[in-house]
Amino acid sequence: MRDIPGAWRRVAAGAGLIGADGIVRPTIFAEMSALAAETGAVNLGQGFPDEDGPAEVLETARAAIANGVNQYPPGRGIRDLLAAIAEHQDRFYGLHLDPTRNVLVTAGATEAIAATLLALVDGPDDEVVVFEPYYDSYAAVVALSGARLATVPLRWPDFQPDLDRLRDAVTDRTRVILVNDPHNPTGAVFSAEVRSLIVELAERHDAVIVTDEVYEHLVFGQAHVPLATLPGAWERTVSISSGGKTFSTTGWKIGWASGPADLIDAVLAVKQWLTYVNGAPFQPAIATGLRLADAYFAGIADGLEAKRDLLGAGLRAAGFSVSVPAGSYFTVADAAPLGATDAAEFCRALPRRAGVVAIPLTAFVAPGHRAEYATLVRFAACKRVEVLEDAASRLARLAG
Known part of the structure; x- marks a missing residue:
């Protein structure tokens, strides 16, 4: 089939999804979620909670x-x-x-x-x-x-x-x-x-x-x-x-x-x-x-802060350097102390090495700007406490 022009190509290029061969690649989120399903890894990649709301x-x-x-x-x-x-x-x-x-x-x-x-x-x-x-x-x-x-x-x-x-x-x-x-x-x-x-x-x-x-x-x-x-x-x-x-x-x-x-x-x-x-x-x-009471809004922040701390402790114990987030679902960790030089390759190997899925920070930067984020990895803390505890236990394999 002949090449089909259109806005899709601008969008794919803007999102960094067109490879050197001109082929559109799946997003890193799709790739990592598939790896989680294939390996049975704990998915701390995509930022969605695993508990229902109020x-x-x-x-x-x-x-x-x-x-x-x-x-x-x-x-x-x-x-x-x-x-x-x-x-x-x-x-x-x-x-x-x-x-x-x-x-x-x-x-x-x-x-x-x-x-x-x-x-x-x-x-x-x-x-x-x-x-x-x-x-x-x-x-x-x-x-x-x-x-x-x-x-x-x-x-x-x-x-x-x-x-x-x-x-x-x-x-x-x-x-x-x-x-x-x-x-x-x-x-x-x-x-x-x-x-x-x-x-x-x-x-x-x-x-x-x-x-x-x-x-x-x-x-x-x-x-x-x-x-x-x-x-x-x-x-x-x-x-x-x-x-x-x-x-x-x-x-x-x-x-x-x-x-x-x-x-x-x-x-x-x-x-x-x-x-x-x-x-x-x-x-x-x-x-x-x-229109829920103020206590609800304070409670969700306090609950996620506790999960942030639980995840951060597990990452440090595994050997990562950790940036302590001031908000959101996410914690960024540096995998360089674990020998990583390429965050994407590190994340592709992590499900089989430690049974955990994460996202390379390079997925969130323009292709020409990735060197300064080369070893940084994003983990999502918006999961049940027992899931984060399981993830921390699995990540401990990296330190052993």
């Missing part, structure tokens, strides 16, 4: 299905979820939103990011600044938009950006500064100095800030600070989050974007041609979740 949230979804909430919801989202998102932003961050103008429900945060970038970016003369390593969909969507990806490196072990590198990256060509905080894959939470500089640079260069805050309630020992709350930020910021990580319902794909009405209207103009709408019976369930 009973009240699940029961609301069941009731919605039973009561006929099974057809297309309104294009912006059901009224109660829009209201619950606005209430959440006010309750936790003091942001006062009009749920009919400042909020849009999406098919997870991933669709919200895609719709936002496609709405706000205008082709090859625009740049999107991201912090590297970055969540893998970012490069793919930037490529789909036709814009150029500009990266700011995050360095081991604290994964904070160099401020001068950030200043150099943001220019008058920058259309969007895309910020993931708390950060996947590194678990970093950006400092107040970094957050302030992002807003300053966006104002100076008339850029839009797009924030991916899906781990907003999984921050350890401190409160999450949305960029939209900083002086001068609101009018140029689209804030994105979802219910998947907060309520352990990643398969429901209920996300949202909030911000100034003109920006949200632009995102809606694109979003309506992507999924149109989604998840009718899950939308009232996420509304229930967003």
